[in-house]
Amino acid sequence: MLKARLLVAALGIPIGIAVVVLGGPIYGGAVALLTILGLHEFYTLTRPYRPNLLAGYLAALAGLAGAYFWGLSGLLGGITTLLAFLFLWGLGGRLGDHLVGRMAVTSLGVVWLVLGFGHLILLRELDNGMALTVLAIGCTWTSDTFAYFVGRVMGRHRMAPRISPNKTVEGAVGGLVGSVLFALVVKMYSPEWLSLAQAAILGLVIGVAGQCGDLFESTVKRDLRVKDSGRLLPGHGGVLDRFDSALFAGIATYWGAVLLLKGGVTWPF
DSSP: OHHHHHHHHHHHHHHHHHHHHHOHHHHHHHHHHHHHHHHHHHHHHTGGGOOOHHHHHHHHHHHHHHHHHHHHHHHHHHHHHHHHHHHHHHHHSOTTSSHHHHHHHHHHHHHHHHHHHHHHHHHHTSTTHHHHHHHHHHHHHHHHHHHHHHHHHHOOSEEETTTEEEEEHHHHHHHHHHHHHHHHHHHHHOTTTOOHHHHHHHHHHHHHHHHHHHHHHHHHHHHHTOSOSOSSBTTTBSHHHHHHHHHHHHHHHHHHHHHHHSSOOOOOO
């Protein structure tokens, strides 16, 4: 499994960096593809709850298109189309057939994935958006890698045994260290717009958010009694397994960048 993980990473990381650097329609299309694949995995896992696939996919595409063409307001506006789809579904739905639960599951997939991936689109469009997107994804991957190896070597205290028994406090701390270190590396190549303090804070925020995203997906899988969300990526599982941390990290990086870099906050170092 470790060899498969390393092989997928060796192929995926250069491709991911190239897509981020190119930006534009290629980046937007790649994010949209990941969103639909991830949403498909979620709806497959929750098939017993019978989500409305058409409403979910249409709302997801509307949210991503809104983010790409109109920014934050477009993202939120696109997601709200889900209410219209659910309304139309409710008018024709059979009452007493767990309709509310089906609407809730349909909505969770859209909100979780479209907000997460949509913010990665918004992040790429900010000033220095390419570097910020590399920062978000790189900190997430580095955090995952450090957490994995530190946990295997030094892990003694379980962090969330009920949700994810293999995660340890030592691994989590190692992940945060890895995230901050990657952010400081980005700082070395971005001396003009990113201060040392800003880089460290963003690295820490991304590391925490990424681990929360990982635990969130673990909670979903634990409740649904599955090990992986899919089998698309050997050694990693599915899209949700690989990008669960990035979904939360993208949101955290976007708002962290807006508050720290565009909010007029000045730093002495």
